Amino acid sequence: MPHQSVAVLFGGRSVEHEVSIITAQQAMDALEVAGYKVLPVYIAKDGAWYAGRPLRELALFRDPTVKYEDLAGVHRVAVSPDRTARFLVMHPYAKRGFFKRDPELWADVFFPCLHGTFGEDGTLQGLLEMADVPYVGCGVQAAALGMDKVRSKALCKAAGIPALDCVAATRAQWQRDPLGFLKQVEAAFPYPVIVKPCSLGSSIGVKRCLDSAGLREAVETALVLDERVLVEPALTNFREVNCSVIGPPYQASTCEMPHYKGELLSFESKYSSGGKSGKLAGGKMPAAGMGKAAGAKAGVSAAGMASLNRTIPAPISDELTREAQRLAVAAFEAIGGEGITRVDFLLDDNTGQLYFNEMNTMPGSLAYYLWEASGLGFDQLVTKLVEGA
Known part of the structure; x- marks a missing residue:
């Protein structure tokens, strides 16, 4: 085993803080089953x-x-950007001073389990690069590109991967000329349209708009949450197909098809199934097949993304499954991805066309349920990720 001790980073400053706690607890269960010290x-x-x-x-x-x-x-600790240190140091306000290779606080590799801003967007990866410590997952550039829905769409299109067109604006551009942006969107697409924050995950801030008033409200809400917003046409008859990829060398999982109420997959649909609102229950978070999930916080199910109602494998043809897997690998390769991702597609049932929707370079629950269905246990999955750090 090349890395005996693994520091699992979780929580963070993003709106997906609670989701990160669940993902990390699941990952730590799997790491301990695999024999790592966490x-x-x-x-x-x-x-x-x-x-x-x-x-x-x-x-x-x-x-x-x-x-x-x-x-x-x-x-209380910090990661030193001094590459000669290469380990955690005590924070100046902590009760103790500087320490080296404390057996309780030293780690051979860092395993980020943070979702969203300051965790999945390349910022944390930059800190770990400066510290010159091995870590799981995408590097700085790949993480930043995977988080940016506009740029990841552009890269996918350049790589020959179908993706819906979009119109985007920054907060400053919107404040300078909101009517101009509304006219630009309406000239590009008929209603209904979909509004999304450019760099948020978990479907936060995503709205379907039927008219100009709804569009304006959705854009303003999205720009409270993020610095940039995108608008794209809404498919009228579609299903979602998701596929995970690990590597390099790249390997695609089986595909899934999520099921949810309403026209869009919301944060609540993803994370609230089976959860109890307002509290986290005690005990360790079980990984897949390792016991009963317990509790939730802020409506987040303790099972994380694993609690979402889904069909695995996705009820699509073998040919379409292979195409989704091929496109998922191509998308991860297009951003120069490492570690793991989940690539989400929209399947237009009117035409049979798959469209790249977005990718998650730190997917909720590490998409372990897709890999278990592909014959790779959760403990084997985290071992592969750690060994690739």
Whole structure:
């Protein structure tokens, strides 16, 4: 085993903070089954970093008033950008000073399990590159490109992967000329249209608009959440087909087809199934097949993305399955991806055409359910990811 100790980074400053906690707890379960020693590293919503074994317990995140630095065995830490250090250092406000290779706080490899801003967008990856530590997943450029829906669409089109056209605007452009942007959208596409924040995941801020008033409201909401917004035509008769990819060398999983109420897959549809609103229950998060999931926070199911109602394998033809897998690999390759991704497609049932929708370079629950259906256990999946760091 090339890496004995794995620091799992989770939480973060994005709106997907709670989802990250669930993904990390699932990943830590699988890593321990695979024989790794796990060091939980929690990034609080205010950006403070904490490390220590007690953070392995999901119950700690039930109480928003808990003071992590006061917990026995938990230390406030930081990643030093000094490449000669190559390990965690104590924060200046921490109770202890500088330390080296503390057996409880040293890690051979870092495993980010953060979703969204400051975790999945290349910023964290840049810090880890500066520190010169091995880490799981995409590098700086690939993570940034995968997070940017406009640029990832452009790269996919350049690689011959079908994707819907879109019109985009920054917050500054919208504030300067909102009517001009509305006219640009209406000249490009008939209603209905779909509005999306450019760099958010978990379907946050995504709206289907039937008229100009709805479009304006949706754009304004999206630009509160993100610096850039995109608008694309809404398919009227479609299904979603998703496929995960690991590598290099690249390998595609079986495909899935999510099922949800309404016309769009919402954050609630993805993460609230089976969950109890408003609290996290105690105990460790079980990985697939490792026990019963317990509890949730802010309506997020403790099973994470695994709780979504889906059909695996997707009920599509073998030919279409192979095409989705080929396009998923091509999309991940187009951004120079490493580690794991989940590529989401829209299947136009009127034409049979698959369209690239978006990719998630840190998919919820690490898309383990797709790999289990492909014959690769969760512990085997995380082992592959760690070995590729």
